[in-house]
Amino acid sequence: MSENRIFIFDFDSTFIQIEALEELAAIALKDHPHRQAIINQMKDITNQGVEGGISFAESLQKRIKLFHANRGHLDTLVRRLRRKISVSITRNKAFFLDNTDRIYIVSGGFHEFIDPIVKPYGISRDHIYANTFKFDEYDNIIGYDENNILAQEDGKVALLKSLRLNGDIYVIGDGYTDYQMREAGLANRFYAFTENIRRNGVIEKADHVTPSFDEFLYENKLPMSISYPKNRIEVLLLENVHSEGIRLLQNEGFNVDYIKSSLDEDELAERISNVWILGLRSKTQVTNKVLAKAERLLAIGAFCIGTDQVDLNECARRGIAVFNAPFSNTRSVVELAIGEIIMLMRGVFAKSMNMHQGVWEKSAQHNFEIRGKKLGIVGYGNIGSQLSVLAEALGMEVHFYDIVEKLSLGNARKCRSLRELLRKVDVVTLHVDGNRANTNLFGEKEFRLMKDGSIFLNLSRGFIVDSAALLKYIQKGKILGAAVDVFQREPKSNDEPFVSELQGLPNVILTPHIGGSTEEAQHNIADFVARKMIDYVNSGDTLNSVNFPNLQLPTLRNAHRLIHIHENKPGMLAQINSILAEREINIVGQYLKTNETIGYVITDIAKKYDQGVIDDLKKIPGTIRLRILY
Ligand code: NAI
DSSP: OOOEEEEOIIIIIIIBSOOHHHHHHHHHTTTTTTTHHHHHHHHHHHHHHHSSSSSSHHHHHHTTTOOOOOHHHHHHHHHHTTBOOOHHHHHTHHHHHTTGGGGGEEEEEEEEHHHHGGGGGGGGGEEEEEEOOEEEEEEEEEEOOEEEEESSHHHHHHHHHHOOOOOOEEEESSSSHHHHHHHTTTSSSSEEEEESOOHHHHTTTEEEEEEEEHHHHHHHTTTOSSSOOOOGGGEOOOOTOOHHHHHHHTTTTEEEOOOSSSOOOHHHHHHHOOEEEEEESHHHHHHHHHHTTOOOOOOEEESOOOTTOOOOHHEEEEEEEEOOOOOSSHHHHHHHHHHHHHHHTTTTTHHHHHTTTTOOOOOTTOOOOOOEEEEEOOOOOOOHHHHHHHHOOOOOEEEEEEESSOOOOTEEEEOSSSHHHHHSSSEEEHHHHHHGGGOOBSSSSHHHSOOOTEEEESSSSSSOOOOHHHHHHHHHHHHEEEOOOOOOOOSSSSSSOOOOOOOTTEEEEEEOOOOOOOOOHHEEEEHHHHHHHHHHHOOOTTBBBBSSSSOOOOOOOEEEEEEEEEEEETHHHHHHHHHHHHOOOOEEEEEEOSSSSEEEEEEEEEOOOOHHHHHHHHTTTTTTEEEEEO
């Protein structure tokens, strides 16, 4: 299948993720007081060697002298290296097993650790060229075979010359000595492998840079274990997405670009054509104009809660799945609410302000424990229900009201109407969603219904409360204290001033929409959204998508997955299945879900299929997009 091509692999930082000698030193120097300093010294020498600064022979000699190891350390090393094989090499093990006679390892490393690591990949000793250690009678490493061709200057070049291999020679490695085989005219192509380390001096010399072994296989039209090299999947992250999101997407092998600010419509429309995955927060508007240019876009990740900034319907119509993080900051909002309830019940903020002005006013009047008090939660969704659990744990009696039927958690009591709730409770806290139908949900009438001396919290959305009415009832003394985190008019940036009728009231806690703003929440959001997008790309899983039918899919094993996204109209499934039946393709599993706009059909089929099936499926009228995974 690979005709007369011969593949020569480097071992350290290519076949495996790390430099094995450094790892051996780390093992041997386990309790040494200067362990890290010695390893760092080794790293420097390694880098000088692989980047061509000093000769390889010199580098090897210097490194070996830095530590004392023995056979026991080598056993530990081999165990560790088994878990450190490069991810894309592991993924494509089948390629190695299918091409054993064409694959060679040529390394400045040592047989003692290379042989056991590459053996499961079908590479036998006669295809491994490497150094060997010398041991004393107590199994201590005392040096290495200096006569080995690979221990000498330009060893790889000399070795390859002596091998007289017959065929087109492709070298894959991360180091300068790998490139030297190409420089010497002994190899047809040199591929700089950058999955584990990027060495600029080597990259410059390469015929092709291959960030993963998938890319190498794809570039050379060789069979691979995944449908498409991940490094060709371009991700654009805007608005300073948390570094955890960047890390996860990079680790997955995607080509990630990130920008601190948002882009305006024209800038984004210009930039979007090559982007497969777009990450943003609340400021970037994804409009029809942008989407019209988004030829490759598979998914959008909103690294926040709201998705009003994205034209969700248009995305669905174009087969672009949108994800957000609906409950990654739930806990942060809940903790703030609990803290504020306690602060308000004790009048802490007013007392603190007095103290700053030199006033000492010790009194228990109007100071209460929260234990035994009735908490009324309006909106028993993610936040409301989590607050219910925590408040109850602190001894509050929880009542809630929601417009849809909700399971009450713990001993929380359901109220049939808002009115019933308001008349009963000591603390009212709003956690309804931000849909516009909730504008002024809370006004004159609702405040009037509340008990005298109540506490009021709004950490949901500003437009839900008529703030003039709130002010009135605070001034009347009916509301003993309030905490407000969200406002009808919120400054767009920290540079704009904040204005509200609630300013200057000592018993009102004002916070700048920070209910969900914690380090933990930002981290959780990045983690959640990045993983959603990775799952969608890898398996088609749409669980929690805000505009796609939600399907949680089993992991794909030994099958191809056809993902067919189409306009929601009758008969699509029948048409897909009749195409497969005509070609006698066996369906291993099939999943279908629709929403108002689109249908999402996943069909797992037995391994073999021909291009004709794909073409036919694409031709079904109403098809929006077809993806194939394997
Ligand atoms: P969610 O969607 O999980 O829950 C909202 C609940 O409110 C749902 O159960 C819904 O049925 C109910 N609801 C809607 N309208 C209602 C009404 N008129 N009366 C009674 N119940 C009603 O939302 P989640 O995640 O719990 O968020 C709640 C609110 O908190 C949202 O408005 C969100 O924007 C806001 N939020 C504020 C943050 C902040 O930094 N202050 C951070 C995160 C969310």
